[in-house]
Amino acid sequence: MAIQSIKASPPRAWAEVNLNALVANLQAARSAAGCALMAVLKAGAYGHGLEEMARFLSTQDLAFMGVANVGEARRIRNAGVDTPIYLLGATWAAEREEIVANGWTPCISSLDEAQQFNSIADRMDKRLKVHLAVDTGMGRGGFVAAQCREVLPLLDQLGHLEIDGIGSHLPSADEDEAFTRRQFATFEDIVHELGGRERFRWIHLSNSAGMLGYRQGLCNLARPGLMLYGVSPMPHSDVFLQHVMTLKSRVTLVRWLPEGHGVSYGRQFVTTRPTRVATVGIGYGDGYPRHLNGMGAEVAISGRRFPLIGRVTMDQIMVDVTDGPQVVEGDEVELFGGVIPVAEIAKKADTIAWEIFTGITPRVMRCYMEA
């Protein structure tokens, strides 16, 4: 047989991305917040695939797509998407020319930043829309509340900038309700003082937790990330979200090990009975957390849970399938998704769902489905 006619083998590990679930979550986000949305697509759309998600979401009536940096903004533009792009953090000097040239919307954290944007826009004969960033407690960017009153008139003198919005960020909406309520009140006071809705076209404060746990008040834009991908940061929210990503792999080998046999590096796990062990083709090199060792993590095969045993290696893990005699080589394995919530894996790996998603490496093929 000619080598060209041999079909490429299927991937060892892949992530199924359910676009219908994404649309349902977008709908849930819209009704939870009752305002316009900026879909947050930073870090490769939380590991779901930046270009694919941006292209798909470009038909969903979004006010903005939010990204972390110019590299991500550029990739969205190169994918042919023309939804307005917002840069979520402060920019630094070497990024600003490209931002002005493309008309991406930065948030302004300092007068220097504003002045440089203004002179670049002047040179390019453009007018750049920007948002005023206010630091109401995050401590990562923006003008602290007390500066805003003095700064706004100075920004107004910069003729090539248009202050089109005002935003702030919530550091603990899922952890500290009293603080977050005060933050909403502080932000609203500042916005009112600076001219309210007449002055700013876009007023925004909430991430997913802010949208699920609080009334938006004066805000007319919200910035959901995690909830679009089907995970609620609020454990007690009654908003129903659907998981979007299912991380999968396959059983590559099944065999019996005798009692007293070590499994994986360090031999921290030793069988206490004759054990049927399935080897699965995924590991920390794919982003499956090595921290899961010894934490009671499970995988699902044909909808049934089986315990992970021994350390996670770079490319393979071992699973005890003694109680599942039907498990055979080639079976699909769910690492997280509909049976094993990603939040459960995050908790057992002592981290958060955001980090699990963004840690899925390029080796894992993303497959998009509208089921």
Ligand SMILES: *Cc1c(COP(=O)(O)O)cnc(C)c1O
């Ligand atoms: C990442 C980010 C968001 C989205 O946060 P989620 O908790 O994932 O909804 C919103 N706003 C800013 C400024 C961010 O950096």
